[in-house]
Amino acid sequence: MEVLTGVWEVIKSIAQNSGYAYFFTADGGILNLIMIGLSFFFLYLGIKRGYEPLLMIPIAFGMLLANLPGANLAVQYHDLQGFIDLLAGRMVDDAGKTLTPGLMDFLYFGVKAGIYPPLIFLGIGSMTDFSSLIANPTSFILGAAAQLGIFVAYVIAIVLGFNPQQAGSIAIIGGADGPTAIFVTSKLAPEMLGTIAVAAYSYMALVPVIQPPIMRALTTKKERSVVMGNLRTVSKTEKILFPIMVTVIVSLLLPDAGVLVGMLMLGNLLKESGQTERIAKAAQNELMNIVTILLGLSVGATTSAQSFLNWNTIKIVVLGLLAFGFGTAGGILFGKLLYVLTKGKINPLIGSAGVSAVPMAARVSQKVGQKENPSNFLLMHAMGPNVSGVIGSAVAAGILLTLLG
16 A cells, blocks of 8 residues: 555656646646747748748747746846856746756857857858849849838837837848847847747748738839849959958948858858868858757747747737838839839849848749749849848848947
8 A cells, every 4th residue: 555655656746747737837837838839830830831941940949848847948048147147056036946057058158149140141151142243233222222121110119118229139120131130139139039030030931922012012014024134244353352342341330240241251252262162061051050950949949938928029020020021112112213213224123132031032023023024034133132131131230239239
């Protein structure tokens, strides 16, 4: 009898201390269940629908891990001092229990210390061809115009009651560049990182859904049908000098943008130099893949139920959509201006690609243009504003960090 009683006590203790038991408590178990359900939804989007799967799947799985009660897999700090306090045993939970660092706390250090996003930019640079931008410098203007959404969203966020640092973090979603959004938010408003990362990558994945209605609403059939001439051939020397000059000019103008632009251009120089093929391929593949996993997983682990399920999340999602929409509109409207100034030689649709989501936004420009005129091939022309948008979002990040950091 005593043996059975002992066995029962063991089983009872295991059940009471399991994560399952937490779901039946009054401490918010239902919120964790909601977050687990959301993680399943985002996994569906990444796996079944193919929406930004390389980052959507790690982020969604990080969200799942963060909301498994008792697993200690949620990020428990927001700033570097918090990480130090966590390591030193100075952080306690609401019940007065000393918190111990877990796996995600160490992985998240790469985000908070600003390591992962620049390394992602290094990989992006090593895969990017700036020939379209070099051949048509006007693309720089379209890429800059598409950053309009960032500053419009910033003003609206301030009006809605967010502080300047939070407003800047929300606004950067309009750049449609996930690593940039993560980098800025980790510096300005780390408590909002998970929400902003999920919103940024969701909207990047939904480019083919969000942009076409805006493009059609702001352009005429005649404008959408414009066939642009062939781009000139760009020399090897130009391709090599471009990343060096951009790094120098942007970094001297905005030192806070130097780390992102510098790593982006280093990756591109490795690709174009012709002397570093081996490490260029390593940046494109092994490094990019490893950092993507660590970045997505650790960012997803910041989305605990307590930090994610609140009214601010809804506001952020709406403001992110507005930022993205205004960014698309800004690029198109400036494209219309160039259409007039060049007497119909530039198709305004390529301006929508300035929102940075490479190369998806350029493909959307191509698809919408070809629907109006089957002989229209805008892809290479749209790639100019598209890669310019990557630089533009990094510059916008530098401006926000300089003014608000």
